[in-house]
Amino acid sequence: MTSTAPRITVSPAHRYGLATGRRWPVDVKPAPGELLSSWLHRLAHANGAPPRYFGAVLGAAGGAWSAQLDRHLPDAVRRLLLDHTSICPEEIDGLCLANSPLSIVRLRLRTRPQDAGTSTAQSSWLQFCPTCLREDAVPYFRRSWTLATRVSCFRHGCRLRDRCPSCGQGLAPFKRDRLVPQQYCAFCDAHLAKPTGPASLGARRLERLIDDLLRLDSAGRAQGDRKSLAARLMRYPVPFGPATSTIPFLSHRVRYDFFRRLSEQQIEARDPTERGPLTLWFRLARTAENHNGLVRMLTDQLSETAGLGLASSSREPDLAALLRTAIRLREDRSTPVTTRAVSYTSGASEDPARPASASCSGSGRSRKDVNPKAAKNASVVTKV
Numbered sequence: 580m581t582s583t584a585p586r587i588t589v590s591p592a593h594r595y596g597l598a599t600g601r602r603w604p605v606d607v608k609p610a611p612g613e614l615l616s617s618w619l620h621r622l623a624h625a626n627g628a629p630p631r632y633f634g635a636v637l638g639a640a641g642g643a644w645s646a647q648l649d650r651h652l653p654d655a656v657r658r659l660l661l662d663h664t665s666i667c668p669e670e671i672d673g674l675c676l677a678n679s680p681l682s683i684v685r686l687r688l689r690t691r692p693q694d695a696g697t698s699t700a701q702s703s704w705l706q707f708c709p710t711c712l713r714e715d716a717v718p719y720f721r722r723s724w725t726l727a728t729r730v731s732c733f734r735h736g737c738r739l740r741d742r743c744p745s746c747g748q749g750l751a752p753f754k755r756d757r758l759v760p761q762q763y764c765a766f767c768d769a770h771l772a773k774p775t776g777p778a779s780l781g782a783r784r785l786e787r788l789i790d791d792l793l794r795l796d797s798a799g800r801a802q803g804d805r806k807s808l809a810a811r812l813m814r815y816p817v818p819f820g821p822a823t824s825t826i827p828f829l830s831h832r833v834r835y836d837f838f839r840r841l842s843e844q845q846i847e848a849r850d851p852t853e854r855g856p857l858t859l860w861f862r863l864a865r866t867a868e869n870h871n872g873l874v875r876m877l878t879d880q881l882s883e884t885a886g887l888g889l890a891s892s893s894r895e896p897d898l899a900a901l902l903r904t905a906i907r908l909r910e911d912r913s914t915p916v917t918t919r920a921v922s923y924t925s926g927a928s929e930d931p932a933r934p935a936s937a938s939c940s941g942s943g944r945s946r947k948d949v950n951p952k953a954a955k956n957a958s959v960v961t962k963v
Contacts, residue, residue: 601662602663603664605626606664613720613722615652615674615675616753617720618674618719619637619645620752621719621761624758624761627758629756629758630753630754637656637660638656639656642753643704643751645752646688649676650675650688652671676725678802679802680802680809681726681793681809682802683809683813684727684826686703686704686705686706686725686726686727686741687704700833701828702727702829702830703749703750704725705741706741707720707721707739707740707741707750707771708724708732708735708737708739708740709737709774709775711734712771712772713772718761724739727826730834731782731786733787733790736777736778736783738775738776738777739775740775741830742830743766745764745773746764746766750765781843782838782842784842784868785841785842785863785867787870789863792863793809815858815859815860816856817837817856817860818857819836819837841864846860
């Protein structure tokens with residue numbers, strides 16, 4: 580096919596550090612909710628280094644070097660990024676997927692993720708919303724897209740995608756040896772922003788319930804807690820074809836089909852051995868039918884009591900809004916009027932295991948909270 584991506588061939592710079600000095604020429608700020616690998620690809624592109632060679636600059640070996648750094652960021656690489664960019668420690672830690680109680684329900688990183696197109700039932704390491712990529716001023720990939728429990732975009736209501744719409748291969752921007760933006764397929768150069776259809780209402784309700792429950796359940800839990808909801812979901816495989824598997828190992832197509840059929844009560848245990856593992860999924864599907872209405876009603880009631888006005892809108896409600904309102908109400912009851920903060924956090928985190936915001940000030944090496952008390956209370960809900 581004819582490529583629409585800009586083609587610029589670049590030879591690797593063997594002494595990149597000597598050529599650029601201590602700070603790299605172009606500084607790239609992470610976008611809200613951005614994944615570490617996405618930021619690294621944009622950083623490499625902005626500084627004229629194709630991702631394949633930028634991994635060598637960081638001392639990261641392996642074909643899927645950036646995807647591996649998402650899940651484990653060595654101290655040496657972390658220090659190098661802090662030294663050569665203006666990013667602060669809190670920001671770079673927030674880009675990673677490590678040390679999260681939800682790591683167990685993230686899509687699995689295959690040994691050779693670029694071969695994900697060989698089986699449409701197996702997971703690819705990352706999925707994405709084509710509409711988000713098309714609307715982004717500078718396209719980037721979100722941390723929340725690595726969750727196996729996500730099958731649609733919470734903003735646009737469309738289905739996610741985990742493969743190139745043209746060639747069917749998985750995403751592999753880390754193997755690029757040319758300066759091509761990451762929203763183009765690394766195999767056929769096709770743009771990844773081809774629209775997908777709308778997700779079914781039942782599937783969206785189910786994934787929203789699971790997302791809210793994970794957000795609430797992960798509060799204060801350590802990574803690897805076997806009693807967490809995330810760990811329980813991993814213990815209960817789902818059927819696909821004649822086999823079964825846990826959701827982090829399944830492709831978006833299989834996971835979305837399971838969520839849709841489950842919400843429409845089209846899934847039944849094929850034999851007694853499947854009935855037990857499917858019990859939790861059946862309960863979630865039944866609860867999801869009224870979940871949105873319940874959360875909206877509670878959020879509106881608390882918002883009205885706290886003097887914030889009604890929160891209901893066309894946007895899907897979630898427990899984050901409910902919990903923020905409860906925190907506001909609690910603060911207003913215990914804090915003198917003269918010392919109350921003027922503004923409160925209003926945006927929900929893209930990733931249920933991450934705080935809504937973190938900012939750096941001064942030299943770019945410290946975190947500054949608008950309302951320290953609110954941040955302390957909110958951390959009970961969101962910090963992991």
